[in-house]
Amino acid sequence: MAGRLTCSCARAGAFASAAELLAVLVAVGLDLAIGDPPNRWHPVAWLGRFIAAGHRRLCAGSPTRLLVHGSALTLAAAALAALGGWGVARLAAHAGAAQPLVLGIALWLLLSLRALFAAALEVRGRLAADDLPGARQALAWHLVSRPTSELDASEVASGAVESVAENLTDAYAAPVLFFLFFGLPGAALYRAVNTADAMLGYRDGPLEHFGKMAARLDDALNLVPARLAALAIVLAAALTAADAAGAWRALVRDRGATASPNAGWTMSAIAGALDVTLEKRGAYRLGYGRRPGVRDVGRSVIVVAAAAALLTIAVLMAVTLLHTR
Numbered sequence: 001m002a003g004r005l006t007c008s009c010a011r012a013g014a015f016a017s018a019a020e021l022l023a024v025l026v027a028v029g030l031d032l033a034i035g036d037p038p039n040r041w042h043p044v045a046w047l048g049r050f051i052a053a054g055h056r057r058l059c060a061g062s063p064t065r066l067l068v069h070g071s072a073l074t075l076a077a078a079a080l081a082a083l084g085g086w087g088v089a090r091l092a093a094h095a096g097a098a099q100p101l102v103l104g105i106a107l108w109l110l111l112s113l114r115a116l117f118a119a120a121l122e123v124r125g126r127l128a129a130d131d132l133p134g135a136r137q138a139l140a141w142h143l144v145s146r147p148t149s150e151l152d153a154s155e156v157a158s159g160a161v162e163s164v165a166e167n168l169t170d171a172y173a174a175p176v177l178f179f180l181f182f183g184l185p186g187a188a189l190y191r192a193v194n195t196a197d198a199m200l201g202y203r204d205g206p207l208e209h210f211g212k213m214a215a216r217l218d219d220a221l222n223l224v225p226a227r228l229a230a231l232a233i234v235l236a237a238a239l240t241a242a243d244a245a246g247a248w249r250a251l252v253r254d255r256g257a258t259a260s261p262n263a264g265w266t267m268s269a270i271a272g273a274l275d276v277t278l279e280k281r282g283a284y285r286l287g288y289g290r291r292p293g294v295r296d297v298g299r300s301v302i303v304v305a306a307a308a309a310l311l312t313i314a315v316l317m318a319v320t321l322l323h324t325r
Contacts, residue, residue: 019092019099020183021316024176026104027111028312035114043084043109043188047195051077055200055210063209070200070210074217077192085188092184107179110191112171113308116164117301119143123160124297127153139163145202146280154291158278161292161300165233165270166263168304170194173232173311174225180319193217203259219261226262228311230255230269236306237273242299246288247273254286273303 039045051073058069085106092102119142126135135156136148143163148156174194179187197218200211230251238244250272251265258264264286271278271287274296278286 019103020180021319022100023103023107024180024312024316026100027107027176028113030104030108031111031114033114034108035118036112037109043081044191044195047077047081047192048199050080051196051199059206059210066206066209067212070207071213074193074196074200074211074214077196078189078217081188081192082185085183085185089184103184106184107175107187110175110179110187112167113305115142116167116171117305120160120164120297120301123156124294127157127294127297132156145198154293155279155281157292157294157297158276159280160297161270161274161276162267162278162280164297164300164304165266168233168266168307169222169226169229169262172308173229174222176312176315177225177228178221180315190221193221222262226265229307230265232307232311232314233266233269233273233303235310236303237269239310240299240303240306242273242303243275244273246275250287254284257284257286259283270300270303274299 036042054073054076058073059066061069088106089103092099092106095102119138122138122142123135126132126138132153135153136151139151139156139159140146140148144159146159148159151159174190175187178190182189193214196214197211199214200207201215201218202208202211234244234247234251236242237247247269251269254268254271255264258267264284267278268286271289274287274292275289276287276292276296277289278284278292
């Protein structure tokens with residue numbers, strides 16, 4: 001990242017900016033066409049193993065010790081990811097006409113839209129087949145960390161819809177934004193922090209202190225992407241026969257109803273867009289409408305896919321304008 005900030009002359013040329021814009025299109029195309037590669041080849045899975053190993057070794061002691069050790073682990077994972085991103089970016093800079101392809105392949109590994117949609121549609125399929133135990137299992141395995149064994153069908157559908165909306169930020173909007181504005185090191189750093197938060201950022205037991213740095217960093221890094229993603233959902237609702245006005249009303253009213261400063265933005269927007277009430281027991285209720293059902297899971301995928309497309313177009317246009325000024 002440091003090399004990217006100091007070498008402003010390398011970004012001044014039209015080719016550098018064109019390479020980054022083309023890389024986004026390559027990455028999105030690969031993600032939608034192929035999805036996630038196997039874990040043994042996936043750098044995010046490698047980061048996960050590094051974080052898990054650090055957790056096993058370091059998560060013990062007093063609250064202060066837990067905070068220091070957890071912070072060190074999170075920052076180490078972020079630094080390793082940024083260093084790896086910097087190395088790949090340096091290689092790409094010497095790849096000539098293949099630079100967009102190299103950058104695009106690297107960015108692809110930091111996105112996860114297809115896997116997100118596939119997981120949600122698996123839950124929908126189980127619900128449609130009246131396989132509630134299977135739907136609960138699919139929801140817990142792929143999408144949420146909450147206990148699912150006692151959820152009814154509507155609560156399972158709600159969990160899937162919530163996850164699709166929230167992960168528009170984590171799995172797509174934020175990595176793309178960080179790539180375009182901070183390069184591959186920035187996108188990799190974001191993904192490392194997000195992975196650490198997913199594994200450590202809980203408010204119970206030792207993780208309340210051990211995962212605090214990961215949770216706070218993730219909150220900070222997602223402040224802008226989550227808000228842009230929520231606005232994209234509102235606009236996408238207008239393009240997909242959903243309720244754009246309802247999405248806006250729910251967003252304005254309920255965006256702060258979650259413990260996270262970011263998750264409520266996209267989740268409240270999708271609740272209003274689908275005219276449903278999304279609920280996590282004892283935590284939040286978002287939206288004005290009926291309880292969600294199996295059909296709403298598929299509808300959420302359509303709206304969020306459209307929102308991702310709008311985000312792509314808007315961000316690419318904005319970056320192009322910045323480079324031409």
